[in-house]
Amino acid sequence: MGQDIWSAVTQELSDVPDIATITRITLRLTLAALLGGMLGYERELKERNASVRTHMLVAVGAALFVIGPLQSGMEIADLSRVLQGIVQGIGFLGAGAIIVRTAERKIQGLTTAASIWATAGIGIAAGLGLEAMAVLSTIIVLIILAVIPQVTRR
Numbered sequence: 453m454g455q456d457i458w459s460a461v462t463q464e465l466s467d468v469p470d471i472a473t474i475t476r477i478t479l480r481l482t483l484a485a486l487l488g489g490m491l492g493y494e495r496e497l498k499e500r501n502a503s504v505r506t507h508m509l510v511a512v513g514a515a516l517f518v519i520g521p522l523q524s525g526m527e528i529a530d531l532s533r534v535l536q537g538i539v540q541g542i543g544f545l546g547a548g549a550i551i552v553r554t555a556e557r558k559i560q561g562l563t564t565a566a567s568i569w570a571t572a573g574i575g576i577a578a579g580l581g582l583e584a585m586a587v588l589s590t591i592i593v594l595i596i597l598a599v600i601p602q603v604t605r606r
Contacts, residue, residue, distance in 0.1 A: 473523075484579060488512065489504050539572070546565035549565040
């Protein structure tokens with residue numbers, strides 16, 4: 453009986469067959485969280501609603517939605533449906549960040565919604581193992597969020 457339970461537990465946890473795979477998954481998810489956190493911190497400094505935790509969760513979630521299918525053996529060609537679902541879900545989340553103030557005829561939150569969208573892309577890149585692309589994309593998004601407003605004010 454005890455052997456059967458241990459065998460069942462071992463089988464259920466066999467999706468991570470070795471230490472290299474565990475390390476790879478950990479690195480990808482951690483990188484996604486850190487990069488998302490950097491973008492969220494910038495939003496938090498500007499006192500926006502979607503801040504550090506939101507951006508970290510978006511990045512980790514997007515990475516996880518890519519890592520899971522890859523770990524299960526899904527072909528890269530079939531991953532396009534997963535990516536479509538991520539983009540749709542993030543669009544819904546981003547829409548929640550947009551506030552339309554009809555009395556003032558003003559729309560707020562578009563940049564935050566766009567940063568959430570970009571964060572999902574960065575999470576996807578990290579999840580696919582494209583770490584350099586994820587880091588470079590984060591730097592570019594940070595420049596857009598932090599530097600461009602300074603330039604456009606002048």
